[in-house]
């Protein structure tokens with residue numbers, strides 16, 4: 001049987017597949033996908049064992065029909081994805097996600113090159129730090145044409161990281177190495193051309209999450225926030241998503257830190273680590289929706305291009321990352337959810 005592996009084949013997010021017309025459907029509230037998220041694919045899957053991920057080796061469903069971050073990632077020929085992406089003006093960026101597999105680095109370079117030769121889209125790479133040990137890997141990506149790097153640290157503390165991604169699950173990833181790789185990426189790509197992914201709700205306090213965001217900021221990396229969603233079949237399928245109030249407070253703190261409106265040491269937390277004081281007047285910030293929109297790599301127009309519609313919630317519930325500017329009714333709801341007096 002033919003194996004449909006990378007680099008000739010690539011997985012797209014379901015949202016990307018719909019946007020490219022490879023599947024039929026539309027988004028709740030007519031959200032428009034702006035960033036094309038792609039994922040390398042190998043029959044053997046990812047060699048990581050992260051407890052919350054649908055790609056993990058420990059996933060109960062076995063290696064076939066794997067999913068990644070909640071929804072299906074269908075597989076298409078790279079050729080076809082590039083051809084369709086070229087015709088879609090609404091797409092402002094492409095992101096190639098590596099997975100932890102020995103071929104992933106070489107295949108990523110190949111896919112970057114194909115996109116740069118055949119489209120005018122800017123390219124991000126969501127790297128697998130465990131595969132990267134020297135600046136030369138980043139220099140090669142830059143030379144092929146990538147301009148931004150994402151690093152999925154995901155867990156906000158060394159203890160959680162180790163328990164969910166490292167030794168606790170017999171996985172290969174190490175907290176200190178991930179942050180060393182953030183420094184390396186900033187060295188090659190420049191300050192704020194690097195972003196870290198952090199997932200809210202893996203068991204950290206709000207204070208610990210804000211500390212991780214500030215650490216990224218100090219190193220020259222923006223934070224791209226995700227809200228934990230229990231993946232069916234993953235070992236954390238019964239772990240609840242974070243309360244919406246917690247997510248809103250972290251979104252606002254992230255905005256304040258990444259927009260350099262104020263640092264963490266001006267913020268206040270209660271004895272349980274809940275954010276109770278943002279250190280700045282938040283009223284004007286609540287009149288605008290940006291703090292609650294998806295945070296991600298920017299596109300040609302300088303605005304966030306990776307808007308991942310409904311990437312970590314169900315359309316029927318509250319929107320966690322708004323893929324469009326929130327409307328006045330949304331802003332009213334957000335103010336209630338924030339639960340700040």
Ligand code: SF4
Nearest residue numbers: 095124150296297306
């Ligand atoms: S924010 Fe989006 S485009 Fe940027 S690295 Fe993360 S997934 Fe990729």
